[in-house]
Amino acid sequence: MYSSIQNLHDDLKAKKVSSKEVIQNYITKIEESDSKLNCFITKTFDQALKQAEVVDQKISKGEELGLLEGAPFSIKDMFCTKGVRTTAGSRMLENFIPPYSSTVNKRLDAAGAIMLGKVNQDEFAMGSSNETSYFGPSFNPWDVSKVPGGSSGASAASVAARMSLCSMGTDTGGSIRQPAHFCGTVGFKPTYGRVSRYGVVAFASSLDQAGPLSLRVEDAFRVVQSISGKDMMDNTSSDKAVPDWVSEAKSFNGSLKGKRVGFIKEYAETDVDPEIKEAFEKSLKVLKDAGAEVKEVSIPLIKHGVSVYYLVATSEAASNLSRYDGVRYGFRAEVEDAAKGMSLDDFYAKTRSQGFGEEVKRRILLGNFALSSGYYDAYYNKSCQVRRMIKSEYETAFKDVDFILSPVSATQAFGVNERVQDPLKMFLNDFFTVSVNLAGLPGITVPVMKASNGLPCGVQLIANQYDESHLLQGALTLENEFKFYEEVPSV
Ligand code: GLN
Numbered sequence: 001m002y003s004s005i006q007n008l009h010d011d012l013k014a015k016k017v018s019s020k021e022v023i024q025n026y027i028t029k030i031e032e033s034d035s036k037l038n039c040f041i042t043k044t045f046d047q048a049l050k051q052a053e054v055v056d057q058k059i060s061k062g063e064e065l066g067l068l069e070g071a072p073f074s075i076k077d078m079f080c081t082k083g084v085r086t087t088a089g090s091r092m093l094e095n096f097i098p099p100y101s102s103t104v105n106k107r108l109d110a111a112g113a114i115m116l117g118k119v120n121q122d123e124f125a126m127g128s129s130n131e132t133s134y135f136g137p138s139f140n141p142w143d144v145s146k147v148p149g150g151s152s153g154a155s156a157a158s159v160a161a162r163m164s165l166c167s168m169g170t171d172t173g174g175s176i177r178q179p180a181h182f183c184g185t186v187g188f189k190p191t192y193g194r195v196s197r198y199g200v201v202a203f204a205s206s207l208d209q210a211g212p213l214s215l216r217v218e219d220a221f222r223v224v225q226s227i228s229g230k231d232m233m234d235n236t237s238s239d240k241a242v243p244d245w246v247s248e249a250k251s252f253n254g255s256l257k258g259k260r261v262g263f264i265k266e267y268a269e270t271d272v273d274p275e276i277k278e279a280f281e282k283s284l285k286v287l288k289d290a291g292a293e294v295k296e297v298s299i300p301l302i303k304h305g306v307s308v309y310y311l312v313a314t315s316e317a318a319s320n321l322s323r324y325d326g327v328r329y330g331f332r333a334e335v336e337d338a339a340k341g342m343s344l345d346d347f348y349a350k351t352r353s354q355g356f357g358e359e360v361k362r363r364i365l366l367g368n369f370a371l372s373s374g375y376y377d378a379y380y381n382k383s384c385q386v387r388r389m390i391k392s393e394y395e396t397a398f399k400d401v402d403f404i405l406s407p408v409s410a411t412q413a414f415g416v417n418e419r420v421q422d423p424l425k426m427f428l429n430d431f432f433t434v435s436v437n438l439a440g441l442p443g444i445t446v447p448v449m450k451a452s453n454g455l456p457c458g459v460q461l462i463a464n465q466y467d468e469s470h471l472l473q474g475a476l477t478l479e480n481e482f483k484f485y486e487e488v489p490s491v
Helices: 005-013 019-037 045-060 103-110 153-160 177-183 217-227 245-251 274-289 300-323 344-355 358-371 377-400 423-428 434-438 468-482
Strands: 040-043 072-076 114-119 166-171 186-189 209-214 260-264 293-297 403-407 443-450 456-463
Touching: 005 019, 005 045, 005 217, 019 040, 019 045, 019 072, 019 114, 019 153, 045 114, 072 153, 103 217, 114 153, 153 166, 153 177, 153 209, 166 186, 166 217, 177 186, 177 443, 177 456, 186 217, 186 468, 209 217, 217 245, 217 443, 217 468, 245 468, 260 274, 260 377, 274 293, 274 403, 274 443, 274 456, 274 468, 293 377, 300 358, 300 377, 300 423, 300 434, 358 377, 377 434, 403 468, 443 468, 456 468
Parallel strands: 072 114, 072 166, 260 293, 260 403
Antiparallel strands: 040 114, 166 209, 186 209, 186 443, 403 456, 443 456
């Protein structure tokens, strides 16, 4: 098993191994471990082996390899894949086979990535533990009695367990960064607009952003470099030039001299698990020792981040999910003979009651409430105003610092069934991640250490919009020190 695409490419080019052998090894690992982890909803092994043959032909002809050539990927089931079932973790889309692929998938294909299958997630990406999936929970490879996090939980678990070298996830309020922290992988959410959302099942369109999970920082940037850039199919995608981060990573000399790293006062005042604090403090020291100047910044409105996020995200979700009506596509409730004459409204209600799970229904109800007349100004509008203010507080902070270090979550991975009955507690879990989405900023989780209970602990770096290069430098500095990719769970 590999821990980086570069190592894989070195071996492929030196003909130490063929692409087909590599893919076969990953398939064997999935067959061995996935019964314990429940990551894969749909496997695409035949297609993967065929693609590997093409890679091997390219190598034998001495052709140039793409940035992701031959890299085995798992893909969160939020990404539409032409001809391959795409469920979003929901009964509503249990049998949905998209007639087209997401822009992300097309660009991954163009860069040579090989898809091993579609992986589990919280239903419609709503959740922080993978427990809201219609296909049952996935489990944490470091301790299967714990959740892998969510909503891209199986993306993180499949990478940590070496069932795939990289994975694609989506992050609306932390869904790439939090599972990366729980499973000990890198998880990178780019700036909102870097990556096209075309063909990604919509949760909350002003917050959703796709990004990778990987073992190494450079791989995460390799993936984002391959999938970023303007897409005519998504008018929120940015036409900003995409930097050559792979070259930047190679030429980074390890020094942060002249850089300023911030920590957020309001986060520093928040109670977190002692080992989360330890991971944070160790990381701050590493950045400081590399030459960065440490500064305190203040984002006073961050304390309202979770409230604002759960109003904005549920409002957008209520609107986005109205398309699942049992008429156009997706699940349709059976109508017994006696009910054949039922009204259209009753038919919708029946379909949506059966097709959606509890958490999704809760979000739709909350969102429709916040959007309804009489409450719109007090809830939805107000939350949009506070959102803008949070963004401007971050803008002020980034006048003083180049990037910010913060925890990802107040705890390590929690137990399966421990919080799923307490939605408020689950929501509060997102305190350290949601404001990054509200402000459209890039954020990355870097794994740092194993806590005394054997579970990984990561930290988060946050930068200004389109300034992912600073994240790269900070993240590489941490990775060079902690080398968490050398730790392998025994699952
Ligand atoms: N945990 C958050 C939620 O449930 C974030 C989910 C996400 O980023 N997709 O909404």
